[in-house]
Every structure is written in C-alpha cells, then in structure tokens.
Amino acid sequence: MIEELKNARRPEAAPAGPLRRFGWLVAKLVAAFLFISVAQVVIFKFVPIPFTLTMAMDEHSVTKDWTPLDRIDRDMVAAVISGEDGKFCLHNGFDSAAIMQAFKRNQQGGRIRGGSTISQQTAKNVFLWQGGGYVRKGLEAWYTVLIETIWGKRRIMEVYLNVAETGIGTYGVEAGAQRYYGKSARKLSAVEAARIAAVLPLPKEREVNGAGGFTRRHGNSIARRVSVVKNEALDGCVYR
Incomplete structure (x- = not known):
C-alpha cells in the first residue's frame, strides 16, 4: 500500500519537446564542426594540401606543384607581403585598419574591394569556397584564428604560396x-x-x-618595395 502511494506521487518524465531536440541537434552539429575543423588544420600543418574546393570547381585543367618554402625565392615572399599584406608579420590574422579602409571605399560604390590578409585568403582558399556572404565570412574568420594559432606565420605563407591562383588553371607560385x-x-x-x-x-x-596599364604599374611598384620588405624584416616572422 505504501509503495503504491509513493508510485502514485512520482511524476512521469515529460517527453523532450521539439525545441529541446532541435537544440541538442544544433549543439551536436556545432561540436562536430569544431572537432572536424580543428582536425583539418592540425593535419594540414604537416601534410601538403592535395586539392581545394576552388581547384575542384575550376572549369580549366588544373596545374599545380607543391613546393616547400625553402625552395621558393625569398623575393617571392617579400613580393606577396608587399602586394597583398604589408602587416603580415604584425597582425594576428586580421588587419582592422585595412578592413575599415576597404569598407569606406566600398561605401562610395564601384568595384567591391576587400581588406583580407594573407591569413584570411589562405583560410578561404584551403578550407572554403570563393565568393562572399556572411556565412562564408564567418567560417573564414574561424579558420583564420585556427591557422594563426596552430600553423603559425611560416606555414601560412608556405600554404598560401602553394594554393593561390596565379593564372587560369594555375595554382601556386612554382x-x-x-x-x-x-x-x-x-x-x-x-x-x-x-x-x-x-x-x-x-x-x-x-x-x-x-x-x-595598372597591372604593369602595380608590378613595378611591388618590385621596388621587395628590398624594403627584406631590409626592414617585414618578412621576419617567416624566416626567424
């Protein structure tokens, strides 16, 4: 009789509602993404990038040749720092001043310009797809933090110089x-x-x-700054 009264007073567990189940599903997906993304970055710290989504989506025949950084002339490193990201060794993956500058220029109309660093471009080129959108930008920021933390500057530069598109169907500086x-x-x-x-x-x-035209002038300007990058050790984080 006493046991029956105890059981009668014990409430049954309420079934999980759809909102709660959805929350658990989202949490599992986020946890899986975090694990996979970190694992990707750890693996590619040591393994050459075999292929990227950009290469897979290229309608042209792809030519690439993975080359270790110590087999790429230092002038090439200085040139991309000069042309693409003068503060490469100074920032943590994001150049807030360049981003703000690009935002102000884009507010004036005309061709959209970005303020992406070499680190951001590398994150996008290796792990994501080309194009804009808030989702892609958010993922790019996450991967940028990961490669800055796990790879370091030298590995970022090595990967960038091997996956950046240097012409139609041509990838990497080699x-x-x-x-x-x-x-x-x-x-x-x-x-x-x-x-x-x-x-x-x-x-x-x-x-x-x-x-x-512009490309020739831009190239000449970069060439003049190559020695400045080396003399002022703006590529020092790559070679220390």
Missing part, C-alpha cells in the same frame, strides 16, 4: 614560375616575383607576361 618564365620559383628575380604577385587579386583577368 606552377606560375614554370608557366611564365620556364624556371623554378627558387630562381625568380625580384621583378619576376613582383609580376606574379601583381596578378594575385585577379588571376583570371590579369596577365603576367606582356602586362600593361
């Missing part, structure tokens, strides 16, 4: 050096490295050989 100059990236001159760096923002639209 493939670019072979295509345009018939030589290894180890033997590039400052001018040659600067011309490759000048096409990086728009590799499908700009020419390395026979470049004219």
